[in-house]
Amino acid sequence: MGSDEVSITRAGGGGFPSPAAVRRALQTVLDPELDQSLLELGLGDDISVQEGHVTVVMRLPTTWCASAFVYLMASDIRTALLALPGLTGITVRLPGYVAASAIEVTVGRGGTFADVSPGEGSGRVEDLRRAFLRKGVLARQARILDAWPRPASRTARSAG
DSSP: OOTTOOOBOOOOOSSOOOHHHHHHHHTTOBOTTTOSBHHHHTSSOEEEEETTEEEEEOOOSOTTOOHHHHHHHHHHHHHHHHTSTTOOEEEEEOTTOTTHHHHHHHHHTTOOHHHHSGGGOHHHHHHHHHHHHHHHHHHHHHHHHHHSOOOOOHHHHHHO
16 A cells, blocks of 8 residues: 555455445545536546455546545545445545645545644535535436426417
C-alpha cells in the first residue's frame, strides 16, 4: 500500500464481494454537482478487488476540484462499499488531486469533512450534501415532466 492509500478493515462474512457487486454498489455514488453516477462519468472506473479488499481510483477532471465535493464523493464511495458482505478493506485513491492525502486518510478512517478542512466546520458539508440531493431530485423531476405528453392547447380543442 502506497503513502497515498488508506485501508479500512472490517470482518468479512462469507465470500468476498465480486467485481460486479462492487460496480453495482458504486453505481449509486453520484457526482454532487452533475447528479450522475461516478461510473457513468468515468471518474471511478479504475476498480480492483483482491481477497475482499476493494481499491477505487477516482480520477478527477481537474486537480483543483472543490475539496468538499471530492470529500463527498470519496465518502459516498466508502459508504456504498461498506454495505457489501465479505468486505475486508477499502482504499479510495485520488491520484493527482491537490488534497489527496488529507481526504484519503480522513475517508479511510471514517472521519468528517471538518477533519480535512478544520476551518470549514462539520455541518457545512452535510448542508451542501442535502442541497445537492434536493437539486438532483428536482432535476430528475423536471426531466420526467419535460418528457410527459402535453395536453392540446385550448384553441386547438375549441377549433375541432
